[in-house]
Amino acid sequence: MMIRKFGEIAEMVTGTAVGGEAAMLVRGVSKDTRTIEAGNLYVPIIGERFDGHDYAKEAYDRGASATLWQRDRGEPPAGVPAIIVDDTLAALQQLAARYREQLPVRIIGVTGSNGKTTTKDMIAAVLAESYNVFKTEGNLNGDIGLPLMILRMDESTELAVLEMGMRGFGEIELLTQIARPEVAVITMIGEAHLERLGSREGIARAKLEIAAGLRSGGVLVYNGDEPLIEKLLPAAAKPDSMSCVRFGTSDQNDLQLGRVGIEADGSSFTVGSSQEPVYHIPLLGRHNAVNALAAIAVGRHFDLTPEAIASGLRKAQPTGMRIEKLQAPTGLTVLNDAYNASPASTRASLELLGELTGYGRKIVVLGDMLELGGEEEQFHWEIGEFLTPDRYDYVFAYGPLSVHMAEAARLSFPPERVRWFADKEELAQEVASVAAPEDIVLVKGSRGMRLEEVVHKLMTLQL
Structure with a gap:
């Protein structure tokens, strides 16, 4: 401190x-x-x-x-x-900026519509193989949280991985100017905060503000599958000398996701066409493997060996309620992904559930996705259309916007397999009434829906 x-x-x-x-x-x-x-x-x-x-x-x-x-x-x-x-708020921010200037610490800033917390955790785990590392705790990533995190760093800290969140224009620029990172990471551009930023292009502009605080000679690591970043990067504020590393699934990226395997305790993957090394992360899902590529890029920048990077990824400790796999005393498997939700992250979680094998029925519990602006009803309808009875067995929806999700799902599901609730207690009881010990349940919704309450019920209810 x-x-x-x-x-x-x-x-x-x-x-x-x-x-x-x-x-x-x-x-x-x-x-x-x-x-x-x-x-x-x-x-x-x-x-x-x-x-x-x-x-x-x-x-x-x-x-x-x-x-x-x-x-x-x-x-x-x-x-x-x-x-x-x-x-007092401006003074807190100024104090953090001055303290940061006095330290030799090298900083990695992480932002993105989805996946920034998990990516931060993976980057910190990789770098901890060779350095004294500090990372943002929880989601203290805003105009108050980030300054507090900087002021919590010891002077012996060598590398700090700081998450940067925002809800509007100018907010990430403020944070990056305080932190002055050597490396900036953008995980992806989604639909979160459309209500404030107007369009996905607006979201991309806001996320690209992270480059404005990069130190001269810094590195921007970003998802190369997102064309909006490529489109807007030339006009974005950034240092005169900056290099870029792109990661993603397409062959235009510097780090391309290779083979992916979903296992009981996480995901394994390769990079590009190489068969070795095989990296393993204690996280489920192809989307998490994509974000692990950003951690590999950062590890390489700080001269870690492939073996050290692989070791760090295996040890990553993800923050809770992000595809957290739980086993109820009844035997029921619950995927707790209740921390937040957007259309992109919801699709990614549903794709993961669809790919998992070794379970009985697959049960989906979805809550409202918030802050999506004027197209919020359409986004919920599209998630309902994404759900198909050949991949999922039951759909349970909660919240006023999720009515549209349920209505769309009913077009393809038998009517008794799609249910909407205004009460979380009733929803949990209904899930328990149809679930069996060998089944798996995905629970996902925006933070404001607090669907972890459903998770806690499912962990204690008898089937």
Whole structure:
């Protein structure tokens, strides 16, 4: 974590220190009084329904050594060392940028509509074979989370793999300018955030903002199967000297996916026409094998041997609720992919389920895909059309938009095999009533649908 003197931090954020000794050591940063640690700098964030300034005294009483304080919020609490700034969020971001400038750490930034968290995990696992590596925790990848992650890095960190998320234009550019990566990775361009960005081309423009913060001589690693990246890259902001590495399934890529095998404990694949080495990842699905190519590209950039890269990929620890394979006490297999959903990621998960062998019936549980803009009903209808009774046995849908998914699926399925629910408890009970121990259930939906609640029910219900 960042350890700096109180006076140094005031200089780093261009603020005014009051009520504290300039030489006082500050250890780490927190915005949450519930997790504050002794010596932390408290950062009061202002939200739509809360103001962190209301908790600054509590943070100090819990052990914080000082607080940032926004100038328009009056006087800081008596006796609490404070650094007065114009905007606490901007100050947090500036502090992270300055701290990053002071470190010799080499940074890899990862973005994309889908797969960025899993790709981040695979890249970090590969690099950890040879380096002291830090990676983004969970999904702390936005304008608050990324600065906090940078400030959590130790000065001994050699490489950091930082995830960069966004919901609108300009957000990734802000993050990449703070992090200044040596390598930037774009996993894919999907439909998430269409509501804000208007089109897939708009999404591609927003994702390409990651190149704007690349250091001179940096590397852009991107999915070469996406023509929008190729189309927009020439006009995108980027350093004068930048090299590119393309990965994907077509033969135009520098790293092309070869043979893929889906196994009980993950996926194995080769690169290009080579038979060796065979790489293995503890993740199910061809789409995850594609993203593993990005991890291989990053590993090669940092001079890891093929053996070290393969070893790292085998050890990757994916973040939860991303094709998480679970076994219920009843014997039922559940694929928990409930963290998020878009049309592209839903199709990828359905393709995986269709390819799996060794199970009885294949049961699909799908929730709404959110933030898709004016075409949201059509996207849900198309997923329903994608489902066919020769590959899947039952379809259970949840949420107001998933009505359209169910209606489309009913055109090809027997009516009793497609069911829509407004209640997750009822849905889980109905799945349990038709499922057998040898069956497999895929559960997928957007974060706002919280379909992990269905997963938890399926893990405890009797069949």
